[in-house]
Amino acid sequence: MLSGVGIICFTASYGVALVLELTRLLFRSGIRGALLLGFTGAGLLAHSLFLYYRAASAIGSPLSSEQDWYLWAAWALAGTYLYLTYYHPRTAFGLFVLPLVLALIGVAVFLADPQPFARKPASQVWAAIHALSILLAVVAVLVGFVAGVMYFQQARRLKRKLPPPRRLRLPSLEWLDRANSRAIVVSTLMMGVGVLSGVLLKLINHAGQTDSVPWNDPVVLSTMILFGWLVLAVAIGLIFKSARAGRKVAFLTLASFVFLVVVLGVGLLMDTQHGGKNRSPTPACHSPCTVEGGTS
Amino acid sequence: MKVRVVGCSHHNVPIDVRERLAFSPRQSQAALEELRRKSPKLEAVLISTCNRVELYMATENATALSRAEVAEFFARFHGLKPDEVFEQLYERTGAEAVRHLFAVAASLDSMVVGEPQILAQVKQAYQLATEQECVGPLTHAAFQAAVKVARRVATETSIHERRVSIPSVAVADFAQQIFERFDDKRTLLIGAGEMADETLRYLRDEGARDVTVVNRNAGRAEELAAKWRGRAVPWDRLGDVLTSADLVISTTGAERPVVSLDLFREIEPARYRWPLFVLDLAVPRDFDPAIGQRPGVYLYSIDDLRTACQQNRHQRDKELPAAIRIVQQEADRFMAELHHRATGPVIRQLKQGWQKPKEEELHRLLNKLPELDDRGRDEIRQSFDRLINKLLHPPLESLRRESRHGIPHALLDALAKLFQLKD
Incomplete structure (x- = not known):
């Protein structure tokens, strides 16, 4: 029914939106805003239908595989971009957000494992909470990263006393600062819920066993380090008033992104028991055609 | 059908002269009332800001006020000598007047090019003239087009974003x-x-x-x-x-x-x-x-x-030709439409002139073919309509094409003679 709606459809839509964003650097246009909303909206619709189709027909619940998880993360980030573009049509958010959306889709298609996570019926709710909260934490870190990069670019221009480039509009430092601070808080809260639900999930699945939580698993370990870093970042802001705004918050969000890349890299490339899988260090080649429901 | 503007601006007179000729909103209202009483068929809009005082006039048949008459009107209103005022005024007519209005609305004629207040002032002036029942189809079309041009300039160039103070x-x-x-x-x-x-x-x-x-x-x-x-x-x-x-x-x-x-x-x-x-x-x-x-x-x-101001000024100067091009394009389009409107009576008469023989022939033919059902009759009727449209298309297209360069008086006369059209 929806087999024609594939990864290539929404990837192409986001790709066109990115090209349209790039044209901001070249010329002004009265219709670019409408085209951007149109292509991103169409891409998001196709993306939603694709994910719905996968959840409904093949696997039974969303976020049930590593591949799904990356596609949902891309969907959430694309949705954030659409929202921002609708309310701030003259700001070039797409130049920063869309490459991340396309990168997440790329990882989903070429690197992520399409095999479903091992689940027991009793722990499905906790598994969903775990996956969803980690996903939201990751999206918040990515949004914070984008806001951090924009902050440094804007601050650099202002320090150099240059007029704002008309073709690459950025939000004010105050707006970016607020986005950074919120991103750190949201990502920490969501990561906390994710870690807690992950522990509970393990305890439920391995009831009665003494070593139920594999703390030394690379994914678990790196996730805990990321969580620890996020808690530290929030604590720094709470303790030191001067770290609540400006460059320091932007630095914290950039560092969070680096930690996130490490965690995702570990999850993709290293041998891990996380999610009930056991994989050799060499990533399996998942061609796009293995994605169920896709036409790519 | 004439469009004319008479006035002064920061380009040709110093501020002390502009101050003496300026109209407050209440004075503008009184001036427009007087104009309406004096020339009921004249469409008029008075724009008075700190940088300009301009009277825009348009008329289908009546005569627009000349520069001397406007000078006399301004002088009487402000208690000045007409000769003194006359020297300070410029006059633009036809396409030049329309182009000037578009440039003013798009803030290309402002002291600080690109300043955003002027569009609101133009709109307010038009609004006041509307309230005083001084506007008509020509001023309506011209001022609507001016607002459209200003928006187009703002969208397609960054001239308004380049601050220079x-x-x-x-x-x-x-x-x-x-x-x-x-x-x-x-x-x-x-x-x-x-x-x-x-x-x-x-x-x-x-x-x-x-x-x-x-x-x-x-x-x-x-x-x-x-x-x-x-x-x-x-x-x-x-x-x-x-x-x-x-x-x-x-x-x-x-x-x-x-x-x-x-x-x-x-x-x-x-x-x-x-x-x-x-x-x-x-x-x-x-x-x-x-x-x-x-x-x-x-x-x-x-x-x-x-330094930032200079950079902005430099960038704005680079964008100015594009903005002027838009104003020129839109003024040409507006004038072509205006000229084409002048051919309306001839087009109407042409169409009406062909309708009568068409109806007569149709009537005769349908009487001879009583066996035709409704569908057949409709087909024949539509066929006749298409034929008339095709016959009229070349002269109408010629009129449209010639209207781009002004009212095509020679062509209108020729058509009137060829098809025996009467006023």
């Missing part, structure tokens, strides 16, 4: 890039320079409310604080108010910096690196330039702002 650049290109809103920010005014006044006005327009004034002269500080509904603070509390400020405008006449790096370092820990926007408009500078290197401080001197 120091206070506007300071606020729009820098302060608004640091702060999202100003109603929750604390503004500190050090000194009482003229440019501070103007900058503060821009900031007030953006919502700044909390103003603190520090001045060596306590009386002057109180005076300025009363003017800006702020509070005056003694000079020796400069460090305290600087600690809590978000925006600082400094314009003292001091010979050495009033805020040294040492003073700033003293208050810096209490600021917790919250952003501080400093406009140092004083010469010599009030803030030690090294303060600009401190984290969270965005310090701009008058020279920094002047």
Whole structure:
């Protein structure tokens, strides 16, 4: 029914939106805003239908595989971009957000494992909470990263006393600062819920066993380090008033992104028991055609 | 069918002359009333701003007021000598008048090219003329088109975004890039320079409310604080108010910096690196330039702002030809439509002239074919209509094409003679 709606459809839509964003650097246009909303909206619709189709027909619940998880993360980030573009049509958010959306889709298609996570019926709710909260934490870190990069670019221009480039509009430092601070808080809260639900999930699945939580698993370990870093970042802001705004918050969000890349890299490339899988260090080649429901 | 503008602007007369010829809203209303009484068929819109006083007139059949008549009208209204006024006025007619209106609305004829207020003033002038029942189809079309042109220029060029005055650049290109809103920010005014006044006005327009004034002269500080509904603070509390400020405008006449790096370092820990926007408009500078290197401080001197202004002016000049091209294109299109409207009576007569024989022939044919059902009759009727349209298409297209260069009087005469059209 929806087999024609594939990864290539929404990837192409986001790709066109990115090209349209790039044209901001070249010329002004009265219709670019409408085209951007149109292509991103169409891409998001196709993306939603694709994910719905996968959840409904093949696997039974969303976020049930590593591949799904990356596609949902891309969907959430694309949705954030659409929202921002609708309310701030003259700001070039797409130049920063869309490459991340396309990168997440790329990882989903070429690197992520399409095999479903091992689940027991009793722990499905906790598994969903775990996956969803980690996903939201990751999206918040990515949004914070984008806001951090924009902050440094804007601050650099202002320090150099240059007029704002008309073709690459950025939000004010105050707006970016607020986005950074919120991103750190949201990502920490969501990561906390994710870690807690992950522990509970393990305890439920391995009831009665003494070593139920594999703390030394690379994914678990790196996730805990990321969580620890996020808690530290929030604590720094709470303790030191001067770290609540400006460059320091932007630095914290950039560092969070680096930690996130490490965690995702570990999850993709290293041998891990996380999610009930056991994989050799060499990533399996998942061609796009293995994605169920896709036409790519 | 004529469009004419008579008036004066900052291009040809100094401000003292413009002031004497300017119309307040109430005077504009009275002037339009008088014009309507005097020439009921004349469409008129009076634009009066600090940079121009212009009377736009349009008429289908009546005669628009000449430059001398407008000079007399203005002179009588303001109690001046007509000859004196006549010398100060320019006159533009037809396509030139339309092009001028479009350029005015798009802010290409303004003293500060690209300033946004003029479009609102043009709209207000048109609104007032509408209320006074002085507008008609021509002025309606021209002013609607002018608004459209202004929007097109604003969309397709960045001419309106290029600020060229120091206070506007300071606020729009820098302060608004640091702060999202100003109603929750604390503004500190050090000194009482003229440019501070103007900058503060821009900031007030953006919502700044909390103003603190520090001045060596306590009386002057109180005076300025009363003017800006702020509070005056003694000079020796400069460090305290600087600690809590978000925006600082400094314009003292001091010979050495009033805020040294040492003073700033003293208050810096209490600021917790919250952003501080400093406009140092004083010469010599009030803030030690090294303060600009401190984290969270965005310090701009008058020279920094002047450089930004020059860059903006340069960029704006580069965009000006594109904006002029848009005005030209739209004026040509408007005039072509206007000329084409003048051919309306001939087109109407042509169409009506062909209708009668068509109906007669159709009637005769259908009477001869009584066996035809409704569908067959409709087919024949539609066939006749298509034939008429095809026959009329070449002359109508020729009229449209010729209208681009003016009212095609020769072609209209030829058509009238060929098809025996009567007025």
